Amino acid sequence: MSVPAARGTPRLSDIADQARVSEATASRVLNGRAGVAAGTRQRVLAALDVLGYERPTRLRRRSAGLVGLVVPELTNPVFPAFAQLIEQSLAGHGYTPVLCTQLPGGTTEDELVEQLEERGVTGIVFLSGLHADTGADPDRYTRLARRGVPFVLINGYRPDIEAPFVSPDDRAAARIAVRHLAELGHERIGLAVGPARYVPSYRKAEGFAAAMAQVFGLPAAEAQRRVRHTLFSVEGGHAAADALLDDGCTGLVCGSDLMALGAVRAARGRGLAVPRDVSVVGFDDSQLIAFTDPPLTTVRQPVQAMATAAVGALVEAIRGNPVAHTEFVFPPELVVRGSTGPAPAGD
Numbered sequence: 001m002s003v004p005a006a007r008g009t010p011r012l013s014d015i016a017d018q019a020r021v022s023e024a025t026a027s028r029v030l031n032g033r034a035g036v037a038a039g040t041r042q043r044v045l046a047a048l049d050v051l052g053y054e055r056p057t058r059l060r061r062r063s064a065g066l067v068g069l070v071v072p073e074l075t076n077p078v079f080p081a082f083a084q085l086i087e088q089s090l091a092g093h094g095y096t097p098v099l100c101t102q103l104p105g106g107t108t109e110d111e112l113v114e115q116l117e118e119r120g121v122t123g124i125v126f127l128s129g130l131h132a133d134t135g136a137d138p139d140r141y142t143r144l145a146r147r148g149v150p151f152v153l154i155n156g157y158r159p160d161i162e163a164p165f166v167s168p169d170d171r172a173a174a175r176i177a178v179r180h181l182a183e184l185g186h187e188r189i190g191l192a193v194g195p196a197r198y199v200p201s202y203r204k205a206e207g208f209a210a211a212m213a214q215v216f217g218l219p220a221a222e223a224q225r226r227v228r229h230t231l232f233s234v235e236g237g238h239a240a241a242d243a244l245l246d247d248g249c250t251g252l253v254c255g256s257d258l259m260a261l262g263a264v265r266a267a268r269g270r271g272l273a274v275p276r277d278v279s280v281v282g283f284d285d286s287q288l289i290a291f292t293d294p295p296l297t298t299v300r301q302p303v304q305a306m307a308t309a310a311v312g313a314l315v316e317a318i319r320g321n322p323v324a325h326t327e328f329v330f331p332p333e334l335v336v337r338g339s340t341g342p343a344p345a346g347d
Helices: 012-019 023-030 038-050 078-092 109-118 139-146 170-183 199-216 220-224 234-246 257-269 303-318
Strands: 066-071 096-101 123-127 151-154 165-168 189-193 227-229 251-254 279-284 297-300 327-330 333-335
Touching (some): 012 023, 023 038, 078 096, 096 109, 109 123, 109 139, 123 303, 139 151, 151 303, 165 170, 165 303, 170 189, 170 199, 170 251, 170 279, 170 297, 170 333, 189 199, 189 234, 189 257, 199 220, 199 227, 234 251, 234 257, 251 257, 257 279, 303 327
Parallel strands (some): 066 096, 123 151, 151 165, 165 327, 189 227, 189 251, 251 279
Antiparallel strands (some): 297 333
16 A cells, blocks of 8 residues: 655554554545445545645545635634634635635735636625625625525625624623723723724724613713723724823723723833733634733734634535524633732722
């Protein structure tokens, strides 16, 4: 038996031992013969992967088709995390992902969709795209559906777009963060979040106002004065935090981890310590956030569950099975680390 390998010719006995099957069974799988249970066959193929050998060409899964993945710029760590998990899930269903990244001033979402259609994609996943912008024309998605291209949208529900949506519960995320800071004794709490026209931004603002009313009895108008809409970036978080700190806030809820890092920088620029003088809560739980200084308390976006659900809905649509044109909402989770602590005396 000869198998192209990353490190020489594999021994049948090694593969059988790794897969916990007989050599005869391993041989049947590697030679593409019938009569082997699907689970057993998968163990033998996995053994090849673990031992560093390439699978024989005849055993490699043919692509079930191309699926486009349209994402924003990858500077925010949560977007590469989403992209990786979506790609893995697509590959698990036999589809080949085509990653399309939008850059400021670069190719537009509509241009990317046109290019994907020219390549004959069987479906598209949109992550935090124009669907999340209430100022954008939703008819582009209606036209896409009319052309028979299945698609699913992540982050940013629009009732005027007939498609499956997958979202975190942004309102709950803000409520969780406010309650956490309130339990630590903070009363002057502010929200730094992205532009108000984006669905995740205004939902977080709604959740923030509801929590401030429930916990402190704060009128809606007063809660709104503690919201700063800016860019979803380190610089945006810095600018929003400066304004909120000027208003005397000791607890800052941020719409993303990058904004939270900007808020920490703003506090330190004033000679304030985090969390001794100011507590900061982020959103996403992006990669490496646990290793910042201080490690960031954040509300974790359920990326794994959302990616799996989005791909599952898309695959069902591609196969012609009815998929509810509704929003699938996933609960976030508070992750407490070192950027939040008891309110300073006098708050």
